[in-house]
Amino acid sequence: MAPVDPPVPRGGLPVTALYTAGVWAWSERPGADRYASVATRRVFGTVEGVLRIAGWFVRNAPSLRHGLVQRHVMLDALVHEALAQGATTVLELAAGLSPRGTAFTATHDVAWTEVDLPEVVSYKAALLARDPQGQAVSARPTLTRLPADLRGADLVDLTGTDGPTMVLAEGLLMYLDDAARRDLLHRIAARLRPAGGWVAFDYVPPADKPPPGWVARLLGAWMRRFTGGEGLAENPTSQADVLDDLRSAGFSEVRTLAPSDAPDAWAVPHLDTRTEQRVFTARMAPEDA
Numbered sequence: 332m333a334p335v336d337p338p339v340p341r342g343g344l345p346v347t348a349l350y351t352a353g354v355w356a357w358s359e360r361p362g363a364d365r366y367a368s369v370a371t372r373r374v375f376g377t378v379e380g381v382l383r384i385a386g387w388f389v390r391n392a393p394s395l396r397h398g399l400v401q402r403h404v405m406l407d408a409l410v411h412e413a414l415a416q417g418a419t420t421v422l423e424l425a426a427g428l429s430p431r432g433t434a435f436t437a438t439h440d441v442a443w444t445e446v447d448l449p450e451v452v453s454y455k456a457a458l459l460a461r462d463p464q465g466q467a468v469s470a471r472p473t474l475t476r477l478p479a480d481l482r483g484a485d486l487v488d489l490t491g492t493d494g495p496t497m498v499l500a501e502g503l504l505m506y507l508d509d510a511a512r513r514d515l516l517h518r519i520a521a522r523l524r525p526a527g528g529w530v531a532f533d534y535v536p537p538a539d540k541p542p543p544g545w546v547a548r549l550l551g552a553w554m555r556r557f558t559g560g561e562g563l564a565e566n567p568t569s570q571a572d573v574l575d576d577l578r579s580a581g582f583s584e585v586r587t588l589a590p591s592d593a594p595d596a597w598a599v600p601h602l603d604t605r606t607e608q609r610v611f612t613a614r615m616a617p618e619d620a
């Protein structure tokens with residue numbers, strides 16, 4: 332008998348995890364099939380349908396799914412860099428249905444903790460419970476899932492401070508206003524300071540984008556409806572603001588990369604497709620260095 336999908340978390344930002352799970356599966360990233368479901372395929376299909384119709388009105392609109400795959404590949408490459416430099420732990424904030432921890436803990440000796448809202452963590456666990464292969468992933472001692480609301484969670488209390496750590500936050504910062512972004516970066520810095528580590532996240536600063544036309548405004552309104560009112564934050568933030576925020580939180584070696592800036596060895600795909608994507612990364616020196 333085919334495994335039965337669990338009930339889907341409804342409304343709000345968790346729905347965005349269903350679309351991104353659809354992209355992970357569409358791009359056949361390692362481990363993504365573990366988290367595919369009828370719901371992820373349906374949400375992916377609906378969003379792609381709406382974007383295709385919007386594309387009839389906007390010439391050369393950036394492709395959302397290709398941009399997401401680029402950020403998956405770039406953040407994976409930064410995890411590889413951190414592991415090569417001695418990271419022992421990865422903390423994946425707003426992990427959603429990302430298969431990254433599943434893939435890395437299958438091939439690397441790393442302790443991996445995923446954090447997301449309780450309903451998303453439960454849904455992810457229920458997806459894994461569908462079949463023996465998923466149950467084996469759930470039983471891995473190196474892969475942990477923690478429920479928490481990242482607006483305010485103390486990351487030291489939540490995860491301890493063991494080992495040089497890479498903190499990832501993929502697909503999260505676009506929902507935060509300036510104050511919430513700075514607050515999160517300070518809490519990540521506090522988590523990393525004792526043993527040192529790295530942070531990496533994607534974010535396309537609104538100030539670097541062209542002003543939205545009517546189709547983009549319409550899509551924004553649909554997005555707010557789709558996410559239960561929690562649309563993208565509309566701050567006039569620039570790249571320089573985000574780099575300053577990282578330095579103010581105590582990070583060094585601060586850098587930002589567009590897909591086309593990435594080293595060839597990262598093999599970032601879809602460089603001939605128009606996308607809007609950018610990744611930020613920085614290092615925190617250990618306290619006693």
Ligand SMILES: C[S@@+](CC[C@H](N)C(=O)[O-])C[C@H]1O[C@@H](n2cnc3c(N)ncnc32)[C@H](O)[C@@H]1O
Nearest residue numbers: 345347348351425426427448480481482501502
């Ligand atoms: C666009 S999805 C990205 C998921 C995953 N990182 C990926 O790229 O596939 C955004 C995720 O952020 C999570 N999220 C949003 N606000 C959150 C909060 N305050 N606390 C914890 N998770 C949150 C959502 O539940 C969702 O899983």
